[in-house]
Amino acid sequence: MLARSCLRSTRLVGPVARNAASKTASRSASTSSSTAEEAASSWKTTALGSGATAFAIGSVAWYYHLYGQNVDAMTPAEEGLHPTAYPWEHTKWSKTFDHQALRRGFQVYREVCASCHSLKRIPYRSLVGNIMTVDEAKALAEENEYDTEPNNEGEIEKRPGKLSDYLPSPYKNDEAARAANNGALPPDLSLMVKARHGGCDYIFSLLTGYPEEPPAGAVVQEGLNFNPYFPGTGIAMARVLYDDLVEYEDGTPATTSQMAKDVTEFLHWSAEPEMDDRKKMGWKVMAIGGVLFALSVWVKRYKWTPLKTRKIIYTPPGGPAKNPSSPRPSVKMNERQ
Amino acid sequence: MAGLSSSLYNLFFRKNTVMLGTVFASAFAIQMAFDSGSEKIWDGINKGRQWKDIKHRYVQAAEEE
Numbered sequence: 001m002l003a004r005s006c007l008r009s010t011r012l013v014g015p016v017a018r019n020a021a022s023k024t025a026s027r028s029a030s031t032s033s034s035t036a037e038e039a040a041s042s043w044k045t046t047a048l049g050s051g052a053t054a055f056a057i058g059s060v061a062w063y064y065h066l067y068g069q070n071v072d073a074m075t076p077a078e079e080g081l082h083p084t085a086y087p088w089e090h091t092k093w094s095k096t097f098d099h100q101a102l103r104r105g106f107q108v109y110r111e112v113c114a115s116c117h118s119l120k121r122i123p124y125r126s127l128v129g130n131i132m133t134v135d136e137a138k139a140l141a142e143e144n145e146y147d148t149e150p151n152n153e154g155e156i157e158k159r160p161g162k163l164s165d166y167l168p169s170p171y172k173n174d175e176a177a178r179a180a181n182n183g184a185l186p187p188d189l190s191l192m193v194k195a196r197h198g199g200c201d202y203i204f205s206l207l208t209g210y211p212e213e214p215p216a217g218a219v220v221q222e223g224l225n226f227n228p229y230f231p232g233t234g235i236a237m238a239r240v241l242y243d244d245l246v247e248y249e250d251g252t253p254a255t256t257s258q259m260a261k262d263v264t265e266f267l268h269w270s271a272e273p274e275m276d277d278r279k280k281m282g283w284k285v286m287a288i289g290g291v292l293f294a295l296s297v298w299v300k301r302y303k304w305t306p307l308k309t310r311k312i313i314y315t316p317p318g319g320p321a322k323n324p325s326s327p328r329p330s331v332k333m334n335e336r337q
Numbered sequence: 338m339a340g341l342s343s344s345l346y347n348l349f350f351r352k353n354t355v356m357l358g359t360v361f362a363s364a365f366a367i368q369m370a371f372d373s374g375s376e377k378i379w380d381g382i383n384k385g386r387q388w389k390d391i392k393h394r395y396v397q398a399a400e401e402e
Contacts, residue, residue: 090386094379099388130388133395250394276387280379287375 080231083198083205090265091200094283096276097269103131104248105266108259111246113189116181116237118169121190122270125163130273131266137163144168182223184236193264193271200264205229207260210239 072079090097106127109119124141128134141161146168148157161168170186171177178185193199206229214226224234241256248254269275349359384390 094382096383096386098386100386100391103391133392136395280375283379284371284375287371 074231077233078231080233081205081209081228083201083229086201086204088200088265090268090275093279096279097265099130100250101262101265102269104250104252104259105262105264105269106131107248108241108246108263109189109266112240112259113263114167114170116170116177116186117189118171118186119167119190119270120169120188121166123164123166124161126273128163130269134163141165181236186237189267189270191271193268195271200268202229203267204257204260204264206235207241207263208257 124137128137144161145158209229225238227235350356
């Protein structure tokens with residue numbers, strides 16, 4: 001409506017500009033009577049269109065500026081650096097854990113991580129047949145003492161560990177752990193791969209991501225260490241993995257990244273010990289399910305055959321069928337009547 | 338073909354009890370075949386990764402001691 005009234009107003013202005021625009025009005029002689037008027041109005045129309053376009057673009061840009069941008073509650077430093085996506089072999093759909101790596105990773109956990117981090121949900125019995133033999137696991141369990149049931153006098157005594165016991169924690173409780181670690185609680189690692197965004201990638205990046213020294217301008221609080229992958233970048237745990245920190249029994253060179261990879265895979269196992277069986281079972285389910293699905297498709301087509309192949313012909317009352325191409329019983333029935 | 342199918346019919350499906358036995362026996366056999374076959378494929382894909390592939394190193398070491 002606005003545009004139409006504007007055009008009308010330009011037409012009114014037209015006669016005034018007729019003399020001035022007479023030079024440019026020479027291109028079409030057949031409509032010479034209104035060329036000047038047209039030239040003037042086309043200039044106004046172009047300006048109007050350009051203005052409307054500019055207004056539209058401007059309003060979209062303004063709207064995007066107001067509502068279109070991401071709103072982050074935290075700064076990038078507080079979010080932490082996104083971990084690199086590593087090509088883990090054991091996370092592929094058809095691959096189990098590499099149990100030799102699990103064994104190495106458990107060695108790294110026992111010799112390095114276990115001094116601060118607990119692994120409360122892993123009993124010795126679950127190590128058997130996955131990481132070590134029965135005899136090794138029993139020997140490992142007997143190295144630690146556990147409380148007995150109360151005896152006849154109600155006293156609780158100590159006994160060597162059994163396969164059914166869980167791995168001992170380095171601290172008696174969370175408060176003791178905090179007190180020993182400058183107020184920071186080393187989290188339990190049993191489910192850590194499931195508990196952290198990024199899973200294996202995050203843990204590997206965190207373990208290997210400590211820079212030699214914090215970058216210029218980074219604020220690191222007293223007692224904390226800089227790690228770009230840790231949300232907030234200030235982490236109480238210092239870098240622990242250095243080359244040749246442990247000596248692997250199978251002769252694998254114990255580089256920092258090798259130890260980090262092994263312990264990450266081990267922690268993935270501790271968080272998801274059922275993964276090997278789960279994947280195998282999944283493939284079986286898909287195989288059986290595929291056969292059953294194909295069968296069900298065949299049965300459906302079999303049952304629907306009479307419905308899908310029949311032909312319905314309408315015969316109007318009092319006249320023969322309109323479809324002469326099909327010598328159908330309906331036509332004959334009609335003739336009989 | 339007709340002789341084979343009719344003899345099959347007479348052998349397995351004439352009596353209901355025999356047919357039921359056939360169904361149960363073939364289900365058992367097919368399950369065994371499927372499980373052992375899929376296990377074989379799975380172990381082939383994951384050769385050297387599973388505990389049973391590396392177990393011998395540690396069991397032998399324990400026996401020697």
